[in-house]
Amino acid sequence: MPELPEVENTCRDLHAGLGENSRLEKIEFRRADLRDPMPKKKLKSLEGQKFLGVARRAKYILLKLENGIMLSHLGMTGQWRFEKGPVQFGIHDHVALRLSEGKTLVFRDPRRFGVLDFVQYEQENSHKRLKHLGLEPLDPEFTAEALTAHAKKSTAPIKSLLMNQEIVVGVGNIYVAEALFRAGIQPRRPSRRVKQSEIEKLIPAIREILQKAIEQGGSTIRDYRRADASEGGFQDFHQVYGRAGEECRVCNTVIRNTVISGRSSFWCPKCQS
DNA sequence: CGAACCTCCTGCGGGC
DNA sequence: TGCCCGCAGGAGGTTC
Numbered sequence: 339m340p341e342l343p344e345v346e347n348t349c350r351d352l353h354a355g356l357g358e359n360s361r362l363e364k365i366e367f368r369r370a371d372l373r374d375p376m377p378k379k380k381l382k383s384l385e386g387q388k389f390l391g392v393a394r395r396a397k398y399i400l401l402k403l404e405n406g407i408m409l410s411h412l413g414m415t416g417q418w419r420f421e422k423g424p425v426q427f428g429i430h431d432h433v434a435l436r437l438s439e440g441k442t443l444v445f446r447d448p449r450r451f452g453v454l455d456f457v458q459y460e461q462e463n464s465h466k467r468l469k470h471l472g473l474e475p476l477d478p479e480f481t482a483e484a485l486t487a488h489a490k491k492s493t494a495p496i497k498s499l500l501m502n503q504e505i506v507v508g509v510g511n512i513y514v515a516e517a518l519f520r521a522g523i524q525p526r527r528p529s530r531r532v533k534q535s536e537i538e539k540l541i542p543a544i545r546e547i548l549q550k551a552i553e554q555g556g557s558t559i560r561d562y563r564r565a566d567a568s569e570g571g572f573q574d575f576h577q578v579y580g581r582a583g584e585e586c587r588v589c590n591t592v593i594r595n596t597v598i599s600g601r602s603s604f605w606c607p608k609c610q611s
Numbered sequence: 612c613g614a615a616c617c618t619c620c621t622g623c624g625g626g627c
Numbered sequence: 628t629g630c631c632c633g634c635a636g637g638a639g640g641t642t643c
Contacts, residue, residue, distance in 0.1 A: 373620090
């Protein structure tokens with residue numbers, strides 16, 4: 339489900355909902371594993387500690403407490419939500435963080451592709467889930483030069499290159515489609531054959547799409563919800579994702595869906611070459 | 612080695 | 628109406 343804009347909004351919601359002085363009173367596990375077994379003991383060691391902040395790295399959420407970091411990934415259907423007072427748990431509510439003032443933060447994840455892990459402060463860059471991550475697309479280090487260096491030596495379709503989290507993070511199946519449309523590049527083009535001038539368009543295209551999506555609260559296709567259970571709004575701005583068979587809003591050509599590495603890939607045959 | 616494929620899991624929408 | 632199939636926003640492991 340969630341790509342950078344959805345994770346970023348989740349982080350902002352968590353930051354706002356936790357406020358200045360929230361404390362983790364208790365963590366309750368309603369099952370033992372998500373994608374992997376959760377490190378119960380290590381996470382329980384965070385009980386009693388204050389939340390110091392919320393950060394995002396790639397599609398990971400870092401809940402920073404006094405003596406360690408709770409790392410979460412939403413997978414396809416993960417969701418954090420705040421509850422006040424007694425909680426009516428659903429079957430897919432797997433973890434509950436009991437906070438001060440009778441508030442609870444609930445992690446729900448029907449497909450259980452999500453992750454909840456523990457990271458020590460010294461391991462922020464060396465933890466196994468964080469150490470292989472590539473550039474943040476909204477950071478200035480994500481440049482045409484940097485992307486070209488990878489593109490030149492890759493035969494993979496440009497779409498796959500952009501979704502490779504070891505190269506650039508946060509871009510998933512929705513936003514790669516939208517960014518390639520904006521840059522006028524076919525998703526199947528071999529990376530090494532994408533011209534320098536096109537890469538130079540791609541960088542701002544990715545940034546602009548992600549920024550706009552963040553501003554709109556992300557895309558709600560099915561499961562994604564903000565921490566207050568409201569929906570995102572960027573799905574209304576999708577130019578190609580999920581629009582196979584419909585007309586391109588720019589040139590009226592019928593949008594196509596091609597399978598690349600087993601994933602749906604939406605594009606306009608006229609606007610993208 | 613890189614790239615494609617497979618897998619984990621549940622729910623839902625479309626087609627019959 | 629009801630059942631079955633295919634597909635879904637991720638990503639790590641396996642295979643070729």
